[in-house]
Amino acid sequence: xxxxxxxxxxxxxxxxxxxxxxxxxxxxxxxxxxxxxxxxxxxxxxxxxxxxxxxxxxxxxxxxxxxxxxxxxxxxxxxxxxxxxxxxxxxxxxxxxxxxxxxxxxxxxxxxxxxxxxxxxxxxxxxxxxxxxxxxxxxxxxxxxxxxxxxxxxxxxxxxxxxxxxxxxxxxxxxxxxxxxxxxxxxxxxxxxxxxxxxxxxxxxxxxxxxxxxxxxxxxxxxxxxxxxxxxxxxxxxxxxxxxxxxxxxxxxxxxxxxxxxxxxxxxxxxxxxxxxxxxxxxxxxxxxxxxxxxxxxxxxxxxxxxxxx
Numbered sequence: 001x002x003x004x005x006x007x008x009x010x011x012x013x014x015x016x017x018x019x020x021x022x023x024x025x026x027x028x029x030x031x032x033x034x035x036x037x038x039x040x041x042x043x044x045x046x047x048x049x050x051x052x053x054x055x056x057x058x059x060x061x062x063x064x065x066x067x068x069x070x071x072x073x074x075x076x077x078x079x080x081x082x083x084x085x086x087x088x089x090x091x092x093x094x095x096x097x098x099x100x101x102x103x104x105x106x107x108x109x110x111x112x113x114x115x116x117x118x119x120x121x122x123x124x125x126x127x128x129x130x131x132x133x134x135x136x137x138x139x140x141x142x143x144x145x146x147x148x149x150x151x152x153x154x155x156x157x158x159x160x161x162x163x164x165x166x167x168x169x170x171x172x173x174x175x176x177x178x179x180x181x182x183x184x185x186x187x188x189x190x191x192x193x194x195x196x197x198x199x200x201x202x203x204x205x206x207x208x209x210x211x212x213x214x215x216x217x218x219x220x221x222x223x224x225x226x227x228x229x230x231x232x233x234x235x236x237x238x239x240x241x242x243x244x245x246x247x248x249x250x251x252x253x254x255x256x257x258x259x260x261x262x263x264x265x266x267x268x269x270x271x272x273x274x275x276x277x278x279x280x281x282x283x284x285x286x287x288x289x290x291x292x293x294x295x296x297x298x299x300x301x302x303x304x305x306x307x308x309x310x
Contacts, residue, residue, distance in 0.1 A: 006041030062113035074265050087267040097266045102173055112150040112177055121297040122153050126160035128291065128299055130238035134206045135161035142167060144205035146229070147213050151178035158187045166191040167202045198225045201232040208233060211242035216268040219279060226283035230304060239285065239302040242293065246272045254296040276300055
């Protein structure tokens with residue numbers, strides 16, 4: 001199915017190996033959701049539905065496969081999580097989210113692609129004042145992307161600021177994917193790649209980035225990660241934490257939905273700004289600014305607390 005011509009139910013059913021009557025029921029539902037539209041020549045994708053195609057600009061296919069696959073199965077265990085506190089993903093799959101994906105290269109790649117599919121949140125990040133200031137520093141500066149996935153965000157930062165160099169820290173199976181991605185875009189020569197865990201935090205960077213990392217973990221693990229950052233950061237360095245922040249007034253926010261998702265699938269959580277502030281303080285850091293991002297995201301600007309750097 002595409003957005004150029006309509007396709008009849010019988011033809012679609014043959015193509016996907018489905019029963020025509022049952023497929024027609026599904027297509028009517030998808031039409032109601034706005035993913036397809038029906039005309040005289042059959043069904044065709046809408047502008048929104050086209051985002052489910054591989055290779056389409058802004059494709060959400062990987063995200064849909066992830067949430068319609070492992071995460072969908074995990075949400076079947078939501079009641080178990082609410083009643084027992086045990087992570088539903090662990091309960092259903094017998095191991096945690098990260099270990100399960102790391103053992104399956106195809107699933108690991110799909111997860112990285114799904115994370116990149118939500119990259120609209122990153123659009124304003126390269127223009128953050130901390131990165132602009134680093135780019136203007138004499139002699140250049142280095143950005144350390146901690147657990148930077150496939151390099152989507154770091155690539156955007158390096159492309160926006162030719163004077164910056166990058167370091168990407170990731171698990172061994174993921175760091176090679178990031179290396180390939182950044183080399184394909186011509187940015188690999190300006191980036192070093194470190195295979196390791198948070199304890200292997202590269203020291204001496206000018207700007208550190210933690211993008212959608214802290215919400216994966218409980219408070220104690222977050223403090224540990226932030227302490228690794230604080231030890232690696234020179235006194236002048238900035239830390240940019242990209243997360244969704246829970247609203248204090250109960251207003252509608254994607255952060256509230258993701259809070260449920262993180263609880264069910266990884267045992268993490270979204271947090272209020274004040275909660276993050278306490279975690280930063282426990283690690284000898286201080287929240288000095290906050291700026292909004294698309295999709296209810298935020299950049300939390302963090303520096304070493306004065307007492308910690310004195």
